Every structure is written in structure tokens, then in C-alpha cells.
Amino acid sequence: MSQQTEQARTYSENDSLPAITKNITQEKIARYAEASGDHNPLHIDPAFAATTQFAGTIAHGMLVLAYVSEMMTAAFGEAWRARGRLKIRFRGAARPGDTVTASGRVVRVEDGKTVCEVECRKTTGDVLISGEAEVRS
């Protein structure tokens, strides 16, 4: 029900978006690999991943980005699907055991567009994703 309330809400400058928090596990990474078809061993093969610069498996960037999209859906509902735009950079890696939070803030409302700063961080404060999301009215 709270999601429906968020969809009906009109956002103004400096308003925060409803944050989304998820726990990353290897099981979830494996499930996403199956669904997405991205079987890069960096995500699903601990022995291989241990030999890389990451020294272990990491979550798919698109999985972590899905949490940002979920936040935008919770905030803007169908408008996000119908008239959404996203431009982000992946800045860090989420590992099994990490807790990550997608959050955002409206930075401007102009010309029929609501523009938000969005990011995803670990509880340690490390930024995983940062960028901008926009919904046109």
C-alpha cells in the first residue's frame, strides 16, 4: 500500500526518494546470473574471481542498478516505465555479505521533468553507483 501512496505523490526539489535496502548473497548473484544470462565467472565462480583484481565474486552491476530502478518505480510508478531516463556510472563492487541501499533526491523540477540524483552505497559508505534519473511528465 505504501508503494501506491508513493506513486500518487508529487515530488519537489530536495525531496528524498524512498530508499531501498538489500542484502547481497552469492545465492542472489547466482539467481540473477540465471535470469539475466550473464554467467561471467567474476560473478559466479569464486575460484576464478579470487584470481582477479576483486579477489572474490561481485554482484552484477545491473543487479545493483535494479535496486535503483525499484526505488524509481516505488516513487514514480508507471511514469518511470513510460518516461524514465537513467544515466549512471558503476563506481564500486558489491560483494556477498554486503548490505546496499539505493537512495535519491530530487535536484530540480523543470520543463515537465523531475530530475533526481541517485546512488547506491554499501553500509560502509562506499559508493557503488552514482548518477542521474529523470522522469518526464
Place this chain on the structure above:
Amino acid sequence: MTVSLADLPKGHEFAETTLKLTPEWVAEYVRAAEDEAIGGVPGRAYPPLALAACSIRTLLEQAALPEGAIHVGQELNFSLNSDGEVTLVARARIASRRERQGWVLMGIDLKVATESGKELMSGRATITFPLSGEVSG
């Protein structure tokens, strides 16, 4: 044998691919991404990132990620309808390729449209990989 993205030049156009967003696959994606917000959207809505993941999957069926590849950026524009589109057409093209200090930075344009040609999603995935990267997985 699948070609590696590392072997493809700027301007390469991937074969047009038909996507089938079955309810079963969408449900699998929603479970994998733990998207609790999409249920609040009326109709047979699927998460917009599901479409992005699906288009990337079809891309990876045509060209393998080089070993050490990292997804560094993503741009997406959505124009999804309220109802689920079952059969869609995906196109992809290598829009940019630059080499610097032993690494390749590659931008891949992604487009998904209905069979009648209405564009539902466009965007660009930016990846980087070592210049001498071998195919992973």
C-alpha cells in the same frame, strides 16, 4: 564458437534479435532482482531493467565478454507501455571503441522496439576490458 567483444570494431552491428518476454521469465527476473515495487504498478507491468537485462543477454549470446571485462556505465531511456509486450526486437551496435593504457573502453548502443517498430528502450552500456583480454566463461 562465440566471437569476443574484444575482436569487434567500432560500428559493428549485431544481428537483430527477437526477445520473448514470457511471464515466466519476467517472474524469474523479478525474483532475482527482488523487485517489490513493480507489483504496485497496474497491468502486466515488468521492471524496465528487465528489458535492459534481456537485451544485454541477447547481446552476450552473440559476443562473449572478454576476460576482465567491467561494466562501468549505463544509460537507459524507457517508453514502456502499460501492458506487457510479449515479442520485441532488440538491436545493438558498437558505438565507440577507444584504447588507452592497455585497456579498451567500449560503448554499445542498445535498442528494443515492438514488432511494429515502436521504440520501448534505448541506451548505451559502457564496458572496459584489458586490451589483451580473452573470452571469459
